[in-house]
Amino acid sequence: xxxxxxxxxEGAPVGRRVVLGLLGLGALGIVGGARLQDGLSAALAxxxxxxxxxxxxxxxLGNSFRYYSVTGGVDRPAAADYRLAVSGLVDRPVxxxxxxxxxxxxxxxxxxxxCVTGWRVPEVPWVGVRLAHLLDLAGPTAGATAxxxxxxxxxxxxxxxxxxxxxxxxxxxxxxLGGPVSHDHGGPARLYxxxxxxxxxxxxxxxxxxxxxxxxxxWEDRGYSVDGxxxxxxxxxxxPTS
Amino acid sequence: MTRPADPASEPELLRFxxxxxxxxxxxxxxxxxxxxxxxxxxxxxxQVLVGHRRxxxxxxxxxxxxxxxxxxxxxxxxxxxxxxxxxxxFTGHDWRWLRSRTxxxxxxxxxxxxxxxxxxxxxxxxxxxxxxxxGIVMQATDLAPLSWRTGATLVHDWSALAVGLLVVGHSWxxxxxPIALRSLRTGTVTRRWARSQHGAWAAEVEEAVDETPLx
Numbered sequence: 076x077x078x079x080x081x082x083x084x085e086g087a088p089v090g091r092r093v094v095l096g097l098l099g100l101g102a103l104g105i106v107g108g109a110r111l112q113d114g115l116s117a118a119l120a121x122x123x124x125x126x127x128x129x130x131x132x133x134x135x136l137g138n139s140f141r142y143y144s145v146t147g148g149v150d151r152p153a154a155a156d157y158r159l160a161v162s163g164l165v166d167r168p169v170x171x172x173x174x175x176x177x178x179x180x181x182x183x184x185x186x187x188x189x190c191v192t193g194w195r196v197p198e199v200p201w202v203g204v205r206l207a208h209l210l211d212l213a214g215p216t217a218g219a220t221a222x223x224x225x226x227x228x229x230x231x232x233x234x235x236x237x238x239x240x241x242x243x244x245x246x247x248x249x250x251x252l253g254g255p256v257s258h259d260h261g262g263p264a265r266l267y268x269x270x271x272x273x274x275x276x277x278x279x280x281x282x283x284x285x286x287x288x289x290x291x292x293x294w295e296d297r298g299y300s301v302d303g304x305x306x307x308x309x310x311x312x313x314x315p316t317s
Numbered sequence: 318m319t320r321p322a323d324p325a326s327e328p329e330l331l332r333f334x335x336x337x338x339x340x341x342x343x344x345x346x347x348x349x350x351x352x353x354x355x356x357x358x359x360x361x362x363x364q365v366l367v368g369h370r371r372x373x374x375x376x377x378x379x380x381x382x383x384x385x386x387x388x389x390x391x392x393x394x395x396x397x398x399x400x401x402x403x404x405x406x407f408t409g410h411d412w413r414w415l416r417s418r419t420x421x422x423x424x425x426x427x428x429x430x431x432x433x434x435x436x437x438x439x440x441x442x443x444x445x446x447x448x449x450x451x452g453i454v455m456q457a458t459d460l461a462p463l464s465w466r467t468g469a470t471l472v473h474d475w476s477a478l479a480v481g482l483l484v485v486g487h488s489w490x491x492x493x494x495p496i497a498l499r500s501l502r503t504g505t506v507t508r509r510w511a512r513s514q515h516g517a518w519a520a521e522v523e524e525a526v527d528e529t530p531l532x
Binding site: 142145259300 | 359361364365367368369370371404405406407408409411435436438439440442443444446447450451454455458461463464465466467468469470471472474475476477478
């Protein structure tokens with residue numbers, strides 16, 4: 076039965092060539108894809124913004140925000156009910172309303188948003204209160220060396236050292252892309268840690284707690300670096316976010 | 318001739334042995350899980366609905382890592398390796414079949430696999446390799462520079478889109494051919510189907526069956 080197929084195979088091994096060709100293209104894409112993506116994004120961005128069907132937005136260009144949540148659903152507090160608690164090793168614990176935050180000095184930043192897995196959104200405009208300002212209002216005690224952030228999604232946490240938290244490019248963001256931070260983007264208030272990967276920029280911020288030690292955050296318990304600097308630790312050298 | 322007139326009484330032809338059926342089934346289930354979880358991870362509105370990114374990601378990643386397991390374990394079977402040899406080889410008939418508009422009328426000899434099935438097999442295998450490689454680069458944030466992860470994300474996303482379309486097409490042909498679909502479960506096909514869809518293969522097998530009875 077097998078005699079006719081085994082002796083002197085007929086035809087060309089096209090299947091193997093297709094497989095090897097795809098693998099080669101894939102490897103090329105890993106090395107050169109970042110540049111290709113910049114070109115694709117630039118060419119298609121004007122079309123995407125004018126596309127009434129929204130279907131072009133589904134094309135995987137890697138230059139738009141992707142919604143991430145680690146829980147099933149997140150409450151949507153009314154703006155009047157939102158509170159941001161600053162607590163822990165501080166002289167003056169406080170709970171800010173959204174109006175309180177909006178009345179504080181606002182800082183504008185335009186920076187790339189860089190996800191650790193590779194996608195990035197170029198030149199995103201952010202507006203918010205410097206975290207350093209909120210820390211000064213609360214007055215960290217001498218024993219405080221780190222800040223722990225909690226989310227009203229009930230699960231996600233993040234952390235920074237006190238020194239990192241005092242950087243001028245770390246915001247409690249109230250506006251994003253020219254409007255209030257939407258619920259899906261982590262509104263009404265979220266963290267934006269410009270020099271670090273997106274997982275450090277906790278969404279749905281509800282608590283800022285001064286601690287004696289760095290408490291690793293949600294993803295950091297699952298393998299990501301606690302100090303998630305874009306660039307220095309992960310091979311991006313143009314340092315666009317700081 | 319002394320052959321019975323009713324073709325339904327003829328014994329069916331064995332098309333797929335147990336290893337091929339198991340490889341196909343396991344790969345199919347894993348692939349569908351990968352595609353389903355990929356949709357949740359990628360499409361914003363679905364992710365808003367489902368959330369639980371960590372859990373969905375774990376399922377996606379581990380089913381992805383498992384994709385080569387059925388493919389490679391199939392290699393242990395000689396029968397499966399023979400199927401791979403058939404899928405690998407393209408003859409002049411295959412190229413003509415792909416270009417022909419009347420490819421289903423039986424004028425061009427079709428062996429055990431038609432050229433479309435051969436292409437699907439090699440494209441799927443290559444794409445699985447690409448998805449696996451780019452997935453590992455995206456996952457191993459310590460190993461590769463960030464620009465590689467950006468490239469890997471781009472390649473992974475576009476390959477996934479292409480594989481999704483490939484699977485939709487594959488399923489479409491399967492649903493429209495109940496006998497072929499059934500053969501992935503039972504392993505056998507009717508002779509009438511084999512003669513009309515895979516004439517050269519039917520002739521080859523029937524000749525062999527006449528010489529040495531099946532089983």
